[in-house]
Structures are given as C-alpha cells and as structure tokens.
Amino acid sequence: MYSRKCGRLFYGFCTEIKTLRAINAKGATAPEIARRVLSSWTVCKHQRHQLLQRQPPDNRLHAGSVRQASHTTLDPEEARKFQSLADKWWDLQGAFAALHSMNDLRVPFIRDNLLSVHGSGVPGRPLAGLRILDVGCGGGLLTEPLGRLGAEVLGIDPVEDSIRTAELHTSHDPELRGRVHYRACTLEELAQSEGEDGDGGGGSVTEGFDAVVASEVVEHLADLDIFAACCHQVLKPGGSLFITTINKTNLSYALGIVAAEQLLRIVPSGTHDWEKFISPVDLERLLESSGFQVESIRGMMFNPLSGFWSWTQSTPMNYALHATKRSEEPGRNRAESQEMEQETLTRAAAV
Ligand SMILES: C[S@@+](CC[C@H](N)C(=O)[O-])C[C@H]1O[C@@H](n2cnc3c(N)ncnc32)[C@H](O)[C@@H]1O
Known part of the structure; x- marks a missing residue:
C-alpha cells in the first residue's frame, strides 16, 4: 500500500x-x-x-526501533493526564468534544466493515450477535453507540474514574443494560486474566472477540508490540481490529499540537506527545508482523470551525485503519505463533 x-x-x-x-x-x-x-x-x-x-x-x-521497550502498554504519565479529565467525558463542548463528533465517521466505519465481513444482522440492530472489545474506552463515548447497534461491548480503560463515569452514563440507558460492560484494566491485564480464568469481566472472552477497537488510544501507549500481540490474542481468527490515530507528520505537529492544543485549545495542552504518533506505514508494518492483514486505511480531517470531521484522500493528519487477524502467521506454524504471543504476554505480566 x-x-x-x-x-x-x-x-x-x-x-x-x-x-x-x-x-x-x-x-x-x-x-x-x-x-x-x-x-x-x-x-x-x-x-x-x-x-x-x-x-x-x-x-x-521498524516502528519498534523508535519506541522504548517498556514491557507494558501503560504510560503512568498518560494515566495521570486522563485521570484529571475523568469527569469531563460527557461534556459535549469540553475537552472531548472532537471525540464526540468523531463518532460521525468512526461508528459507520466500524459498522460497515463489520457488516461486510459478517453480513447484515437484525434490522435496527445490525451488529447483534457480535462481541466487541473497546480498548481505552474512556467514558464510553464510542462504547455506547456500538452497543446501540446491537453488539455486546466490553469497554476497558486503566483509569478507574473514567470507567466509573462510563458505567454511570451507560446506566441511564435501559437499551444498553446487559449489553455494555466496563472493566478498569489494561489490555494486557485482560489478556492475562483470560489466560488464567477465562473471564474478562463482561463475560468470558475465551471464544475471542469479533472485533477490537482502539480509537485515539495507540498514541497514548508505552508499547505497541505488546498492544498488537494482545489484540491478536483476544480476537477470533478473522476478527477485526479497528484503530484510529494520528499520523507522525509535520502537519500533525503543527495542527494537532501547536494549533489544537496551544493556539485554539480544542484539547487540553499536553494531551499529545508527537514522539508517540505513528505513521500508517509503520503501524501497518507492526500489525503485519503481529499476525494481522491490513484491509484499509482512510484519512480523516477535523475542521475546527465547524467542529465536524470528514474523510480525506490522504492521511497527513488522522486516519482510521481496519485490519483482520490472519489465522496463521506466514512462515510460522500455529504452535510457534502461540509461543511468541505467550512470551510477549509473560514479559508484560512480569513487570
Ligand atoms: C484520547 S482517549 C480515547 C477514549 C475513547 N477511545 C474515545 O475515543 O472516546 C485515550 C484513552 O486511552 C486510555 N489509555 C491510556 N493508556 C492505556 C492503556 N495502556 N490501555 C488502555 N487504555 C489506555 C486513556 O485512559 C484514555 O481513556
């Protein structure tokens, strides 16, 4: 590509x-x-x-060569940042306003790609019967609409106060009861606990999820290799991985950090660290080497004047990626793949 x-x-x-x-x-x-x-x-x-x-x-x-190996996806500094914003998730005009309006693009992106794989479901609840993991769900801004489309969704986030905010907000909608669950943990903790007792807090995921979603999350993680290995582990074969994130370009620094954080104050200052942004080419390489097939990448652009997002032909700023889990990694047999995944997880658990 x-x-x-x-x-x-x-x-x-x-x-x-x-x-x-x-x-x-x-x-x-x-x-x-x-x-x-x-x-x-x-x-x-x-x-x-x-x-x-x-x-x-x-x-x-190789993406791994510019990132520090930290043996966990959790960067404590990032957790502190989101802890201080944990009660702001549902303020439609506040720090997360751009994430609210991003639903206009990311919800159909996830829905349509899932429908193309699984076929159309019940009218009005097209994702019924599918199990989705929303990694780094924050206050549940994306978790809830996916639940409303009929999917059973587990949202996880290491910031407990954000999970409380999400639970409280979801509890007001009877339609989501029993369909949307939350758990305060990182992805590697979920993957590890699945290995041990087979229950991820929102029912067992031993069968694997049909989809993992990580929207605006990877740019906040300490280790993307562990992230990719864990996504691979918790997905069913053929399952979908959806990522939205920010490209590592001059433009993303100028608009995403200088303009959005420092000049226009669309997001709080210090929200993003440009060093942690990743280009589509690096993310694709990382995922392909972690047992995924990248299916599509689409550019997204935020208009600060209108407050709306639109799809773009190129990807100099934000982008959405859809990948699927290959049943077996090329050049490796199943036992070798599982052994490598286990090694990565053991490394993460040992810290
Ligand atoms: C920009 S917010 C995105 C929230 C949500 N995905 C959305 O788009 O509305 C990033 C989220 O990632 C979470 N996060 C940070 N480190 C994480 C980790 N290691 N594992 C899972 N989530 C993490 C943060 O707590 C925060 O809620």
Whole structure:
C-alpha cells in the first residue's frame, strides 16, 4: 500500500520536527512556526541520510526501533493526564468534544466493515450477535453507540474514574443494560486474566472477540508490540481490529499540537506527545508482523470551525485503519505463533 522509499523519505522529513519543537518552546509566533513547518526538504533529506547511516538497515523504519521497550502498554504519565479529565467525558463542548463528533465517521466505519465481513444482522440492530472489545474506552463515548447497534461491548480503560463515569452514563440507558460492560484494566491485564480464568469481566472472552477497537488510544501507549500481540490474542481468527490515530507528520505537529492544543485549545495542552504518533506505514508494518492483514486505511480531517470531521484522500493528519487477524502467521506454524504471543504476554505480566 505504501512504498518503502516513500516511508524512508517521510521518516527523514519528520526529524525536522525536533527543531520545530525547540523553537516553539522558546515562544515563537505562529508565522515563525508556520515558516518552520514549511522548511526545506533539503535539510530533511540531509537529516534522513544521517539517520539512516546511524541505524542498522533492518531497523530503519521498524516502528519498534523508535519506541522504548517498556514491557507494558501503560504510560503512568498518560494515566495521570486522563485521570484529571475523568469527569469531563460527557461534556459535549469540553475537552472531548472532537471525540464526540468523531463518532460521525468512526461508528459507520466500524459498522460497515463489520457488516461486510459478517453480513447484515437484525434490522435496527445490525451488529447483534457480535462481541466487541473497546480498548481505552474512556467514558464510553464510542462504547455506547456500538452497543446501540446491537453488539455486546466490553469497554476497558486503566483509569478507574473514567470507567466509573462510563458505567454511570451507560446506566441511564435501559437499551444498553446487559449489553455494555466496563472493566478498569489494561489490555494486557485482560489478556492475562483470560489466560488464567477465562473471564474478562463482561463475560468470558475465551471464544475471542469479533472485533477490537482502539480509537485515539495507540498514541497514548508505552508499547505497541505488546498492544498488537494482545489484540491478536483476544480476537477470533478473522476478527477485526479497528484503530484510529494520528499520523507522525509535520502537519500533525503543527495542527494537532501547536494549533489544537496551544493556539485554539480544542484539547487540553499536553494531551499529545508527537514522539508517540505513528505513521500508517509503520503501524501497518507492526500489525503485519503481529499476525494481522491490513484491509484499509482512510484519512480523516477535523475542521475546527465547524467542529465536524470528514474523510480525506490522504492521511497527513488522522486516519482510521481496519485490519483482520490472519489465522496463521506466514512462515510460522500455529504452535510457534502461540509461543511468541505467550512470551510477549509473560514479559508484560512480569513487570
Ligand atoms: C484520547 S482517549 C480515547 C477514549 C475513547 N477511545 C474515545 O475515543 O472516546 C485515550 C484513552 O486511552 C486510555 N489509555 C491510556 N493508556 C492505556 C492503556 N495502556 N490501555 C488502555 N487504555 C489506555 C486513556 O485512559 C484514555 O481513556
């Protein structure tokens, strides 16, 4: 889907961001920042060349090579950030307003892709009979609409207060009773507890989920390899993984951090760390090496004036990805795949 050459060039271009951030920290004006955002490709290409010289060839673009191995998906600093916002989830004009309006795109994206795999269900409840895990559900902004489409949904989040907010909000809708559950934990804790007692808190997931959703979550995680391995473990063969996240580009720094956090205050300052953003090409590579087949990637753009999202042809900012779990990893037999998954989980559990 994306050529290796483009990916490398893109990686080099992104290194310019470090300079940009230093300038912004010194209190540069918007035009100065904009000028830097449009800075020359020559500099970027030179930096890319230096970077590639320093890195062993096999690690040049592998997502794992630019992330620290931390043996857990949980970054305590991220948990603290979301803890301080745990009672704000259902404020439609507040810190999570853009996530509320993102439902206009992400709910149909998930629904239509699931319907294309599983066929149409009961009228009015098209996802009836499907079991979905919503990882990093926060206050249940996406969990609830998926439940209303008829799916049985388990929302998990390590921030207990967010889970309480989600439970309270969901309890007001009788339609969701018995269909939407929540649990305060990380994905690796859920996967581990499934290995031990087969009950993830919203009923057993030993059979596996039909879909795992992680919307606006991966950019807050400490380790994406563990995340991918756990998603693979809890999914049924052929099950779907849906991710929405932010690309690692100059534009995502300029619009997603400088404009959205510092100038327009659409989201609280410090919500995002550009270093943790991941490009579609890196995410695709990571998922493919973790036993997934990437089916589609679509660009998304937020309009701060209208407050609405729209699909875009390219992916310089946000994007939505749909992948499916391959039944077996190429070049590995089933026993080897399970052994590798178990090793990753044991590593996570040991910390
Ligand atoms: C930007 S919010 C997205 C919330 C929700 N998915 C939505 O779109 O409405 C990111 C969420 O990820 C959660 N999170 C952070 N680290 C996590 C981890 N290691 N495992 C699961 N969730 C995590 C945060 O607590 C927060 O609720």
